[in-house]
Amino acid sequence: MARELLKGNIAIAEAAVRAGLEAYFGYPITPQTELLEWMSHRMPELGRAFLQAESEVAAINMVYGAACTGARVMSSSSSPGISLMMEGLSYIAGTELPVVLVDVVRGGPGLGNIAPSQGDYNQIVHGGGHGDYFNIVLAPSSVQEAIDLTVLAFDLAEQYRSIVIVMADGNIGQMMEPAELPPMRSIKKVYPEWAVRGAESREKRILSSIYMNPEDEEITNLRLLERWRIVQRNEIRHKDYFLDDAEIIVIGYGTAGRIAYSAVRAARAEGIPAGLFRPVTLSPFPGGVIGNLTDRASAFLVIEMNTGQMLDDVKMYVNGKVPVEFYGRLGGVVPFPDEILAEIRRVSIGQISPDGDPRAGWIERLKKTVNRTGEGI
């Protein structure tokens, strides 16, 4: 396959098609809509199911039904639509069905805006729907990685009977860059032993998230947890850049991680021993790896496009051994490499938040940057 210029949303859609997707259900929402539009012609041309649902609530419940047949199914949306899908996601988790979902995150809360954001981290990584369950969450930082992780998402979903969410952002969804699509896989011919496809010459099957007896629900919760512990052992993924001799380790994922990479390279050009740790699986979180990095790091600098949602996870694993600093842009604003470079320089000369609260100093610095009118903050 040759590299071609591809838009993120379309690349994800076509990667899913080539991964053997049998059915897509979705609802238009910016900045994800091209994904749905691509599916609207591509799936019917291959004789596969595509349906634009009446709402995200309906879309995820169509996915729920289609997943019960054992088919490879997916949906995609952006933040406000993902909130609406949380009902269905909880049921899908409770029924232990493999489903892939793409969240092209935009600024929030509420209607917010249509610019790139990472504000959904907590909702996606730490659950979202009701009840005890875990999502596998993959965070691409380029169109190529979005393609690769989409294909991986289907395999992981089936291997662990799990929801896998590709958490992109408006930047990844909307930008175009050269990337290579995977070869076309055929639709699977053998369906799992739990699939509901009609009780022809066999006992009937039931798929449900109901366990009326609390002891049965407890066993189910335990089963999900034990499966999750296997996921934690086997599926943690991250990308390391210049970590061999790094003293200041920047941590960022997705678009923030990619911009941080530019800043880290610029810092190294200035002789600052900086490195980048980019989590690819936000869940399972590579916290153990981060904990081990405390041996060599003098400080961590977390970069996010939110108020520091992953920051709290990083701090838990660093456990106070070295300072953890933070820089974030909010509400759909994307940081420039220069801003992050300035933060790396600051940390490199030992300007560390004295009270262990990295948000306090960051808020003051950010106010100076964003306070155009002097009001509203």
Next chain:
Amino acid sequence: MEVIDTGQKVYSRSESLTKVTTHYCPGCTHGVAHRIIAEVLDEMKIREKTIGVAPVGCSVFAYNYFNCDFVEAAHGRAPAMATGIKRVLPSRIVFTYQGDGDLASIGMAEIMHAAARGENLTVIFINNAIYGMTGGQMAPTTLPGQRTTSSPSGRDIEQTGYPIKMAELISVMDGTSYSVRRSLHDPNNIRKSKKAVRMAFEVQKRELGFAMVELLSSCPTNWGFSASESLEWIEHNMLPVFPIGDYKNIEPVKNIKY
């Protein structure tokens, strides 16, 4: 009472029902509705290719009682879930079984759009004018003046509006091929209900579009009546508000012979 023993078995469990005792209250007509559906699946010989979608409400455990593949939907989402199944497996027979809270309140968007799309689905809608599972609250089909635990002085139409007439509402969607209302309050109407349920499955078998049968049902426990009083209450109070009738029955459906 004279016992007539002809030596012939005249009644047995449908193959499409499991050997399970239901949780339904004495006098509730859910059992009759289940039996009707099971007989239709048997007679059409479609049990092995049928997938049912259970709702949230009193019939939440319907999946335990039918001897065919079944899934359990979130409240009101059965038509969406059924759509997902049917689009992946168009050769299977997919039906939903939903109560009035599920279908006419929280699931209004899903049922209307399934009808508008003309999904090849069969919907069995149980209208007993009350929320049964949660203990007798006002439903979207509760009659004006009807006392429930959340309308203790009787449904006040000034405050809570009017009962929703689903068979009529579904009938105006162009994707609907068959929308009828029947009642389960006496043997004659039960027989007519079964004919309608059969037709609703025949419509799907022939890929003619969306089919729904609304069945007026009783809830002795939450209405606070005896079983027989409840059947009379359907006849005297529900029928004037929810008239039995064929609200949509397109020509190709009328021509179905089986």
